[in-house]
Amino acid sequence: MYKLLLSWRYLRTRYIALASIISVTLGVGTLIVVNSVMAGFAREMHVRLHGILADVIFEAHDLNGFVNPLWHMAEIRKVVGDDLEGMTAAVHVPAMINIQVRGQWLTRQVNLIGVDEETYAQVSDFRQYLLHPDNQKQLSFLLREEGYSESARQLPPSGWKYRRLKSHYEREYELQQRMLRQALGEPDPAAEQAVSPASDSAAGDTVPSDSIATDAVPESEILATVPENPLDAARADEPAQVFDPSTHQHAGIVLGIAIGSVRQRNAAGEVQDYFLCRPGDDVRVTFPTAGMPPKAASEQCTVIDFYESKMSEYDSGFAFVPISWLQEKRVMGDAVTTIQLKLKPGTDLNAVRDRLRERFPADEFPYRIQTWRDMQGPLLAAVQMETTLLNILLFLIIAVAGFGILATFFMIVVEKTRDIGILKALGAPSRGVMSIFLSYGFSLGLVGSGVGMIGGLLFVYYINQIAQLIEIVTGQEVFDPTVYYFQEIPTIVHPLTVLGVVIGAVLIAVAASVLPALRAARLHPVEALRYE
Amino acid sequence: MSNTTLVPRDSDRKSLPGATAGPPGGTVGSSSSAELQTRVDPRHQAGANSTPTNSRGNHTLLAAKKLEKSYHKGKVEVPVLRGVDFAVRPGEFVAIVGQSGSGKSTLLHLLGTLDAPDSGEIVFEGNRIDNLPARGRDVLRNRHFGMIFQFYHLLPELTTLENVLAPVMIRLGVLSYLWQRQAHTERAKELLEMVGLSHRLTHKPRELSGGEMQRTAIARALIARPKLLLADEPTGNLDQKTGGEILAILKRLNREEGLTILMVTHDQAIARQADRTVRLVEGRVAAA
Ligand SMILES: Nc1ncnc2c1ncn2[C@@H]1O[C@H](COP(=O)(O)OP(=O)(O)O)[C@@H](O)[C@H]1O
Ligand SMILES: [Mg+2]
Numbered sequence A: 001m002y003k004l005l006l007s008w009r010y011l012r013t014r015y016i017a018l019a020s021i022i023s024v025t026l027g028v029g030t031l032i033v034v035n036s037v038m039a040g041f042a043r044e045m046h047v048r049l050h051g052i053l054a055d056v057i058f059e060a061h062d063l064n065g066f067v068n069p070l071w072h073m074a075e076i077r078k079v080v081g082d083d084l085e086g087m088t089a090a091v092h093v094p095a096m097i098n099i100q101v102r103g104q105w106l107t108r109q110v111n112l113i114g115v116d117e118e119t120y121a122q123v124s125d126f127r128q129y130l131l132h133p134d135n136q137k138q139l140s141f142l143l144r145e146e147g148y149s150e151s152a153r154q155l156p157p158s159g160w161k162y163r164r165l166k167s168h169y170e171r172e173y174e175l176q177q178r179m180l181r182q183a184l185g186e187p188d189p190a191a192e193q194a195v196s197p198a199s200d201s202a203a204g205d206t207v208p209s210d211s212i213a214t215d216a217v218p219e220s221e222i223l224a225t226v227p228e229n230p231l232d233a234a235r236a237d238e239p240a241q242v243f244d245p246s247t248h249q250h251a252g253i254v255l256g257i258a259i260g261s262v263r264q265r266n267a268a269g270e271v272q273d274y275f276l277c278r279p280g281d282d283v284r285v286t287f288p289t290a291g292m293p294p295k296a297a298s299e300q301c302t303v304i305d306f307y308e309s310k311m312s313e314y315d316s317g318f319a320f321v322p323i324s325w326l327q328e329k330r331v332m333g334d335a336v337t338t339i340q341l342k343l344k345p346g347t348d349l350n351a352v353r354d355r356l357r358e359r360f361p362a363d364e365f366p367y368r369i370q371t372w373r374d375m376q377g378p379l380l381a382a383v384q385m386e387t388t389l390l391n392i393l394l395f396l397i398i399a400v401a402g403f404g405i406l407a408t409f410f411m412i413v414v415e416k417t418r419d420i421g422i423l424k425a426l427g428a429p430s431r432g433v434m435s436i437f438l439s440y441g442f443s444l445g446l447v448g449s450g451v452g453m454i455g456g457l458l459f460v461y462y463i464n465q466i467a468q469l470i471e472i473v474t475g476q477e478v479f480d481p482t483v484y485y486f487q488e489i490p491t492i493v494h495p496l497t498v499l500g501v502v503i504g505a506v507l508i509a510v511a512a513s514v515l516p517a518l519r520a521a522r523l524h525p526v527e528a529l530r531y532e
Numbered sequence B: 001m002s003n004t005t006l007v008p009r010d011s012d013r014k015s016l017p018g019a020t021a022g023p024p025g026g027t028v029g030s031s032s033s034a035e036l037q038t039r040v041d042p043r044h045q046a047g048a049n050s051t052p053t054n055s056r057g058n059h060t061l062l063a064a065k066k067l068e069k070s071y072h073k074g075k076v077e078v079p080v081l082r083g084v085d086f087a088v089r090p091g092e093f094v095a096i097v098g099q100s101g102s103g104k105s106t107l108l109h110l111l112g113t114l115d116a117p118d119s120g121e122i123v124f125e126g127n128r129i130d131n132l133p134a135r136g137r138d139v140l141r142n143r144h145f146g147m148i149f150q151f152y153h154l155l156p157e158l159t160t161l162e163n164v165l166a167p168v169m170i171r172l173g174v175l176s177y178l179w180q181r182q183a184h185t186e187r188a189k190e191l192l193e194m195v196g197l198s199h200r201l202t203h204k205p206r207e208l209s210g211g212e213m214q215r216t217a218i219a220r221a222l223i224a225r226p227k228l229l230l231a232d233e234p235t236g237n238l239d240q241k242t243g244g245e246i247l248a249i250l251k252r253l254n255r256e257e258g259l260t261i262l263m264v265t266h267d268q269a270i271a272r273q274a275d276r277t278v279r280l281v282e283g284r285v286a287a288a
Helices: A002-013 A015-052 A069-083 A133-137 A160-184 A189-200 A209-215 A323-330 A349-359 A372-415 A417-425 A430-461 A463-474 A495-522 A525-530 B027-038 B042-048 B104-111 B134-143 B160-171 B174-194 B210-222 B240-257
Strands: A056-060 A084-101 A104-115 A251-256 A261-265 A271-275 A282-288 A296-307 A318-322 A338-343 A367-371 B062-073 B076-088 B093-097 B119-124 B145-148 B228-232 B260-265 B276-281 B284-286
Touching (some): A015 A372, A015 A430, A056 A349, A069 A084, A069 A338, A084 A323, A104 A282, A104 A323, A251 A282, A282 A323, A296 A318, A338 A349, A349 A367, A367 A372, A372 A417, A372 A430, A372 A495, A417 A430, A430 A495, B062 B104, B076 B284, B093 B104, B093 B240, B104 B228, B104 B260, B134 B145, B134 B160, B145 B210, B160 B174, B160 B210, B174 B210, B210 B240, B228 B240, B240 B260
Parallel strands (some): B093 B260, B093 B276, B145 B228, B228 B260
Antiparallel strands (some): A056 A367, A084 A282, A084 A338, A251 A318, A261 A271, A282 A296, B062 B076, B062 B119, B276 B284
16 A cells, blocks of 8 residues: 555655656657658558559560460459459550640650550559549540639649630631731742741751641631530541641540649748649640650640649659550550559558469560559558668667666665665565656656657647648748648547557566565665665 | 553464564574464463463573673674673563663664674563574564664654554565555554654654654554564653653553563653563663
């Protein structure tokens, strides 16, 4: 009984000891916050990475891919069996995209991916990341009439409406210019026409036929009425038909959002998106053909949607086009560069991968078979490593706190030498005296880590509000959305981690009180009593 | 105020924890229960002096036999006690006198099993106690001896009442203490009333005067209904009047309750108040 009473009294009267556990509190609190945020980050990254990558990926060594994908897919279906949920083939090729911004051509480097509209969405979350709500349901490489601004991103007006207005305006401008020149008696606009395609094709040496057609629209067409249905008129590469941008589109392309826009702060310091192009605009895509030697093929495409996965690496690097179009323009037949598999949830990916590797040995087949984890291994490992390191560092903080407790306790034992002697003179066994200090350390650890736990959990719970508060106070953005694509700081609280941290901290506090407690237990009562 | 409950009587001997459960492994435990049947109240014993079954003690409660103790200062051995022999009978009030540094405190610590002699024996109720294991000595100090000191030695974190209850708290676990708290608190309050401190129950020691602290210490020493009170210069730090009051309490306890008291002092005047005086000179008992 006296042990409880005394350690309680010591706890209440020795505030210095409470000070020594503040570092325990802080350590526990930070550990919980760090682990929660890191877990949130890691999960977000897993979801994002896996959202784009299929479960198992066949990746050709050769940019020109491998032929006969249908045979491969049939064989894969045989090997994988019932676990297979979806499968698609795609063509990856490095490419350049030219975007016209206020008369200037911007060139950007991208990874052009030819995807199958029907099956690509089966293997990954690709569709969810498209902005247009209808494209999220069913991807089509045709421009939609409108509805792009319904997405989370505040897109400026886009779609056919915008495209018609734009081409209208351009033609009227052209007409005005022509009339102006005629009035001034300047050379015939036909000469002007010869110049404009040349400047248009500065990037490549081939001038696509439809590009000439664009500029060669007869004057009578300019005042043409709005088309009955833009989707009917969308067969862009019909060579016989004259291309009219207000009713026709080129091959559809989906651009990563960071290719088509720039996220920056404006003068007021607010984060803003500047769009270089939008759905309805035409861009020029240049990529190598499959022939030997490879030639550059340059094609016009119409942006039909943006793609936003919030992984900046993907959003600034990927552009999607229909696979058949890409195969045709690259002159590669039916060859594909990747086959991607989606497996049923819970399937052992590594086992399937190994079975496939057995069926398609590397010395016979020109591709690499990997799971998505294999492909993103270094990144995931880095996050894991970071978490581990932080945990070690923070536990070191708690260990430092443990030494603080040790020192404080030694002081208290020295200070309490006489009291220890009294207790022993009254018949308290050494074990009892020892347990006073152990339970004292235990309760300090419990109080310290309990307060730390509550504080840490509250912090995690209100982390976004706290970030906002810090932002208001300091004027500095804590969680910069131009750097991170997350709107909010993601957090996950694992109860087991919290429990482990608390138990660890309490153990450290108890361990730190063992030595002083032993010393107290060994004190000779007579010497302690003579102590004045 | 009843002075009947302060010191054990025959009727409540049986309920004394010390009597029912002696120190484990020690010789006291086994024999003190055997003694229970034969031993009678010290007052009767002193008066009637006729207990033939008590073959060993022959009316001694505590005896020191050829006690020797020396301290080491580096390599030099400093002998303090060089063969102390004396005995205390039940119900006696004995004073040990000697100059400062003559080894009185050392002797009292040995008798109270706070320290072990180099050689010699200490016999309590017919059983040797100096060689008991630590646990047995703890029990002995907790239940059979009461001790008061020159510097009071109260626990500064506890109130007067809690200080008095400290030996009970040490004896009992949390649950049994809470279970019996009512009875023990009652008794502690009675004791504090007896020493005249019933108005200071919730004061901390630093809020008390020296005399009040020593009264608290006396109440604490009596809470376990000990057979023997060991007092080390209980008036040494008090002015004459307060010291006289403390001494009066001790004398009354001895007279009215039959409590056996062994008191150490360097003051001849105080020693004269005792029944008997033992003089300590050069580590030996000198003729009084
Ligand atoms: N721990 C110790 N180490 C060395 N000498 C000690 C120790 N304790 C007491 N002494 C010596 O023993 C002698 C007796 O001390 P003590 O019993 O306190 O005397 P008293 O109580 O009669 O004044 C003194 O000379 C003292 O210096
Ligand atoms: Mg002394």
